Amino acid sequence: MIETLEILTVKKEILIQVPPFSEYKAVITDIEETLFWIGLPRQEGQVLVLQKDQEIQIRVPMRYGLYSADSKVVAIGHDSQRFYGLLIPERFQMLKARQFMRVEHATHVLFSSGNDTAQTAMLNFSEGGCMVYVTPALEKMLQAANDFSVSFQVNGELITTTARLAWRKNTDNVPYAGFKFTNLLPAQRQRLADLAALFSKD
Known part of the structure; x- marks a missing residue:
């Protein structure tokens, strides 16, 4: 089983999804004990506006497949590099395995x-x-x-x-x-x- 901190690493690009909106891309900029910070999520020029305590879904492409977990916004920062602080999930679930190892x-x-x-x-x-x-x-x-x-x-x-x-x-x-x-x-x-x-x- 892959560990959460193997999935969540600084500079890793992740996907943020808040139904019914499409996925937004964001980059992890910092990791603390119980939360990790991301830059402002964007998708085709549009930004994703989130509220504190709002529940979201995280998807992370990895070498062996696509992993998913539920999280929520626990802090809102004041600069573009630490824009949203998200709760570190206890575990991730593999949604789709890669056919080939990349x-x-x-x-x-x-x-x-x-x-x-x-x-x-x-x-x-x-x-x-x-x-x-x-x-x-x-x-x-x-x-x-x-x-x-x-x-x-x-x-x-x-x-x-x-x-x-x-x-x-x-x-x-x-x-x-x-x-x-x-x-x-x-x-x-x-x-x-x-x-x-x-x-x-x-």
């Missing part, structure tokens, strides 16, 4: 499609795909295609395969994209799973 790993990735190429930086990977920054060159390629050849190194090993755009998002005006690996050979998939397991122990 690990953070920074490396360069080369995308190619036809005669076009773009290099960018990877943030994380799994045996199923990877997450990268969207550079202007990659943005141009995304306007013309969804399927790409990709190559990158993990632990000194060169991985070359094909990938398809799975999703896009912007966080604090920084564009990201997720790609699903396609046509992986069984040996490649197993090797990526082994490398993900290796980096998960760091």
Whole structure:
């Protein structure tokens, strides 16, 4: 079972939900004995206004899945970095397990499609795909295609395969994209799973 303080860590991005509103993103900025502080929750330019003692639901994406817990607002701060103090839940429940284990790993990735190429930086990977920054060159390629050849190194090993755009998002005006690996050979998939397991122990 994963411990609460493994889930709630400073700089972790979490999702705040107050029905019937949609989820708002916030970042944990400080943790005290019984509460943790978050910055002002935002979603597509809108801010979430909460009241003291208001009950909320927290959702936290983790390496192995999406975790959820009930909480409430126990303090209201006076600056954007310590805007709401939320009660630390006793336990979290896994809502959805990830199909593949995702690990953070920074490396360069080369995308190619036809005669076009773009290099960018990877943030994380799994045996199923990877997450990268969207550079202007990659943005141009995304306007013309969804399927790409990709190559990158993990632990000194060169991985070359094909990938398809799975999703896009912007966080604090920084564009990201997720790609699903396609046509992986069984040996490649197993090797990526082994490398993900290796980096998960760091």
